[in-house]
Amino acid sequence: MSESKRPVLSYASGYHLRARPLCDGRVGMENFELKAVTFVEDGQGHEEFLAGRYDAGEFSLANYLALRNHGDTLMAIPVFPNRKFRHSYIFVRHDSPLEEPAQLKGKRVAISGWLNTCALWVRGILSDEFGVGLRDIHWIARKKTPADISLPAGTEVETVPGEGSLAARLLRGEFDAIIVPDFPHEEGLRRLLRDSKAVEQDYYRRTQIFPTSHAVVFHRAYLDQHPQAAAEMFAACCRAKGLALRDDADATYSNFVWNRQMWEEQRAVMGPDPWRYGIKGNEKALNTLVRYGKEQGLLQRQLTMADLFLPLDEDLINP
Numbered sequence: 001m002s003e004s005k006r007p008v009l010s011y012a013s014g015y016h017l018r019a020r021p022l023c024d025g026r027v028g029m030e031n032f033e034l035k036a037v038t039f040v041e042d043g044q045g046h047e048e049f050l051a052g053r054y055d056a057g058e059f060s061l062a063n064y065l066a067l068r069n070h071g072d073t074l075m076a077i078p079v080f081p082n083r084k085f086r087h088s089y090i091f092v093r094h095d096s097p098l099e100e101p102a103q104l105k106g107k108r109v110a111i112s113g114w115l116n117t118c119a120l121w122v123r124g125i126l127s128d129e130f131g132v133g134l135r136d137i138h139w140i141a142r143k144k145t146p147a148d149i150s151l152p153a154g155t156e157v158e159t160v161p162g163e164g165s166l167a168a169r170l171l172r173g174e175f176d177a178i179i180v181p182d183f184p185h186e187e188g189l190r191r192l193l194r195d196s197k198a199v200e201q202d203y204y205r206r207t208q209i210f211p212t213s214h215a216v217v218f219h220r221a222y223l224d225q226h227p228q229a230a231a232e233m234f235a236a237c238c239r240a241k242g243l244a245l246r247d248d249a250d251a252t253y254s255n256f257v258w259n260r261q262m263w264e265e266q267r268a269v270m271g272p273d274p275w276r277y278g279i280k281g282n283e284k285a286l287n288t289l290v291r292y293g294k295e296q297g298l299l300q301r302q303l304t305m306a307d308l309f310l311p312l313d314e315d316l317i318n319p
Contacts (some may be wrong), residue, residue: 009222009229011036012045012057014214017247018081018275019058021240029232042082042181042214052219056233058082059217062117065293066149068308069300073220077230078309079237079277082214084181086121087203088196091189092177093170098192101130104137107176110166113143114157115298117213118181124292129203134296140175142166150297181213201269209285210274215309223310230310234277241275278314279305 009032013019021027022036039045042060049057058081059074067074092098098107104126111119126132135154144159151157162169167184169175177192178184193199204210216237223230247253251260266274276282286305293299 006031006033007226008033008035009056009226009233010054011216011233012049012054013038014042014045014058014082015040016081017244018237018241021243022236026243027236027240029236032226032229032232034236049217055222056216056218056229058214060115060117061213061215061289062115062120062293062298064215064217064308065290065303066115066146066298068303069148069298074217075220075223075230076215076217076309077234077312078279078282078314079216079234080212080214080275080282081216081237081241083210083212083275084118085196085200085203086118086125086211087193087200088191089118089181089183090122090177090179090192091167091170091184092192094188094190096176096190098177099194101126101132101192104132104177104192106136106138108138108140108174110140110142110160110170110175110178112166112180113141114139114145114149114151114296115143116179116181119179120289120292120296120298121211121213122179123296124288125203127295148300150300152295152297155297204269207284207288209288210270212282212285212289231312234312234314238277241277245273245275278312279309280314 009029011022011034013023013036015038019036019038022034023038028034045057046059046063048054049059064074064076090101098104123134127134134152139155139157140160141157142161145151145157162174165184165186166175166178166180167186167189170178171186171188216233218230248263256262279286290299290303294302
């Protein structure tokens with residue numbers, strides 16, 4: 001297809017190394033003119049994608065699960081560019097007496113909203129790993145829980161919009177702990193789990209789960225018009241991620257002084273490609289995410305991988 005006749009595929013991306021080659025032109029698409037725009041604030045990118053300003057976007061999986069309850073205007077491909085272990089995203093004040101997850105029972109714990117994917121993972125992990133159930137915590141949310149979310153019986157979620165960040169409000173004593181998707185800028189906080197890295201590495205060794213927060217999602221109308229876009233985008237994302245992994249292996253690329261030791265440690269625990277895209281190799285993480293969505297009221301019906309992700313011949317484009 002000639003350059004002038006290629007359809008445009010606009011893409012709202014997160015701001016990270018796995019997307020940079022899509023944005024700087026190092027990785028393109030054969031039959032589409034890819035126009036990738038990065039968003040430092042994930043929420044803004046999600047909102048602009050939902051508003052129809054982009055054909056595809058990196059999008060919250062918790063929100064995607066909830067939206068898939070009600071139709072198929074959106075459809076994901078199995079590209080997971082945002083993944084984090086979430087044990088280390090529970091914060092308390094430096095002077096807090098809380099030292100372990102079991103002590104959160106009966107406490108006021110703040111989240112941005114019930115549909116936040118970080119909070120979805122942490123709530124599930126608290127239950128699976130530490131015996132702290134949804135009903136054991138008094139949840140405080142900045143955003144109102146959507147009416148179509150069926151909270152499990154006995155789960156208490158209080159909506160308290162408030163002023164300032166959740167971290168600032170924690171420092172003021174409004175909550176006992178917070179669960180947030182990014183590290184707070186405010187001083188005076190610490191992780192609940194002081195050795196969270198060791199806990200997370202043990203969790204991965206036992207479960208082989210690397211929690212994923214985002215997937216690449218298309219508007220269904222775009223795919224109806226350009227069905228080949230899904231496979232081409234998957235392949236482009238795989239190539240971009242491959243370049244990011246190559247950069248990680250270059251000790252001169254990073255600003256971190258001991259980055260080579262970090263790289264070696266990560267490979268020893270997680271192998272050469274923790275960021276693998278596709279369903280294959282990600283079954284445990286994805287099935288756990290869906291289970292958490294069901295248990296926490298985001299899903300009112302059972303969804304399979306085929307319901308959530310377009311079928312692709314992964315062996316051809318993700319060797």
